[in-house]
Amino acid sequence: MSSKILVIDDDTAFCMMLKTFLQKKGYEVMNAFNANEAEACIKSQKFDVVLTDIRLPDSDGLAILKLAKEISFETQVILMTGYTDIKTAVNAMKIGAYDYVGKPINPDEILHTIEQALKKKNEKSEPVSLQKEKTSPKKSNNNTPSFVTGISSHSDQLHEYISLVAPTNMSVLIIGDSGTGKEYIAHSIHMQSKRANKPFIAVDCGAIPKELASSEFFGHLKGSFTGAVTDKTGHFEAANGGTIFLDEVGNLSYEVQIQLLRALQERKVKPIGSNNEIKVDIRVIAATNEDLSEAVKKSDFREDLYHRLNEFSIQAPKLSERKHDIMIFANHFLAAANEDLEKDILGFDKEVSDLFMNYDWPGNLREMKNTIKRSVLLTKSDVISIAVLPQEMLNANTTEEVPAYSKLNEESAIRSALERANFNKSKAAKLLDIDRKTLYNKLKLYNIDL
Numbered sequence: 001m002s003s004k005i006l007v008i009d010d011d012t013a014f015c016m017m018l019k020t021f022l023q024k025k026g027y028e029v030m031n032a033f034n035a036n037e038a039e040a041c042i043k044s045q046k047f048d049v050v051l052t053d054i055r056l057p058d059s060d061g062l063a064i065l066k067l068a069k070e071i072s073f074e075t076q077v078i079l080m081t082g083y084t085d086i087k088t089a090v091n092a093m094k095i096g097a098y099d100y101v102g103k104p105i106n107p108d109e110i111l112h113t114i115e116q117a118l119k120k121k122n123e124k125s126e127p128v129s130l131q132k133e134k135t136s137p138k139k140s141n142n143n144t145p146s147f148v149t150g151i152s153s154h155s156d157q158l159h160e161y162i163s164l165v166a167p168t169n170m171s172v173l174i175i176g177d178s179g180t181g182k183e184y185i186a187h188s189i190h191m192q193s194k195r196a197n198k199p200f201i202a203v204d205c206g207a208i209p210k211e212l213a214s215s216e217f218f219g220h221l222k223g224s225f226t227g228a229v230t231d232k233t234g235h236f237e238a239a240n241g242g243t244i245f246l247d248e249v250g251n252l253s254y255e256v257q258i259q260l261l262r263a264l265q266e267r268k269v270k271p272i273g274s275n276n277e278i279k280v281d282i283r284v285i286a287a288t289n290e291d292l293s294e295a296v297k298k299s300d301f302r303e304d305l306y307h308r309l310n311e312f313s314i315q316a317p318k319l320s321e322r323k324h325d326i327m328i329f330a331n332h333f334l335a336a337a338n339e340d341l342e343k344d345i346l347g348f349d350k351e352v353s354d355l356f357m358n359y360d361w362p363g364n365l366r367e368m369k370n371t372i373k374r375s376v377l378l379t380k381s382d383v384i385s386i387a388v389l390p391q392e393m394l395n396a397n398t399t400e401e402v403p404a405y406s407k408l409n410e411e412s413a414i415r416s417a418l419e420r421a422n423f424n425k426s427k428a429a430k431l432l433d434i435d436r437k438t439l440y441n442k443l444k445l446y447n448i449d450l
């Protein structure tokens with residue numbers, strides 16, 4: 001049976017073009033041109049993948065993401081971003097989006113992302129027993145990509161902390177922006193601990209619907225509630241003897257926080273519908289990208305749980321702060337992308353590495369990994385050039401040099417944007433964030449001849 005995809009975008013021509021392209025690749029595709037239509041589709045049938053623009057006339061892609069996940073947790077949602085900043089898209093991944101792709105959409109890129117999303121969906125629907133084996137470090141050793149340690153002073157301190165805390169049984173709270181490698185740090189602590197040959201179970205607390213949280217953490221017996229068609233092993237039991245990693249722990253509801261604290265204090269869990277308590281021996285590592293102490297002050301997060309999780313804290317540095325590590329990571333992701341896409345790209349040209357060093361990387365390591373993979377896919381020569389980088393990166397890099405556009409400095413802003421864009425009017429208009437027609441009018445007004 002072919003996989004079902006819903007494409008949502010108010011640009012009808014683009015939407016239909018993508019539909020035809022994906023149908024040719026063997027998918028069953030439906031279109032929706034606004035959030036209202038999309039909602040009706042999502043409620044009437046189950047999709048394997050939902051591909052949605054972040055900006056919609058009557059709502060946004062984040063609302064679609066939440067709805068799709070509520071209706072079917074297994075549906076993979078991919079966001080398409082235009083000029084919206086990457087941070088919104090990266091943040092969407094924390095609430096369950098599979099990935100994001102930058103506009104203009106490249107058909108090969110979107111196809112690759114859809115294939116990966118379907119692969120993930122199919123892995124997810126395997127029985128728990130199989131998943132458990134997958135998360136067991138013993139089995140995943142071959143596939144686990146190597147951990148880049150870096151050489152910056154931030155990296156030195158990070159790894160000193162990891163090696164100090166790893167052999168203990170202390171709970172660790174990892175604090176850092178999205179995509180800074182918090183899960184990698186957690187895994188690294190686990191691998192350097194005495195629990196290394198026991199399971200490491202990562203739980204994305206932001207992606208678990210509230211009603212399912214207890215069953216996800218503690219398991220359930222068949223028939224204990226509507227929809228419980230088989231027995232389910234909870235994450236706590238699956239992680240027994242090893243480490244449980246609670247990602248985005250700040251997103252847990254207050255009720256689940258109480259249940260978690262109880263399980264951690266008593267070292268026992270009771271699956272829903274069962275009378276038997278199961279003893280568990282677990283080390284907890286949690287991660288957050290918000291200020292949990294603030295959440296405690298506002299009573300959004302329980303203080304007792306906060307202290308239980310925060311026996312030791314580690315700050316995951318932003319990529320832009322680790323200047324000496326930037327090209328080490330870039331080369332690591334290049335090698336991984338080459339292997340994954342069966343390509344043989346040798347490196348980055350100078351303009352690209354300069355840009356990498358000066359760019360802010362709001363999505364941190366995840367953004368870099370995605371950017372490099374996309375660039376490898378699009379590169380036809382031996383090295384990655386600036387031409388294959390996402391437009392947002394180029395724009396971000398030029399904002400400093402192009403004076404902000406205002407009535408007062410209009411003429412100089414236009415001249416400077418034209419120079420930056422090598423006198424390509426469309427590019428200059430984009431840099432100035434005005435449409436092409438307005439630019440033509442202004443060129444006439446200021447007698448700028450090209």
Ligand SMILES: Nc1ncnc2c1ncn2[C@@H]1O[C@H](COP(=O)(O)OP(=O)(O)OP(=O)(O)O)[C@@H](O)[C@H]1O
Binds near residue numbers: 365
């Ligand atoms: N030290 C590292 N070496 C190699 N790759 C890394 C390293 N740290 C992170 N990565 C890569 O960067 C990506 C983001 O890392 P990770 O998922 O650990 O970030 P995160 O901070 O947990 O993100 P989020 O806040 O969105 O949950 C991952 O895909 C991982 O492959």
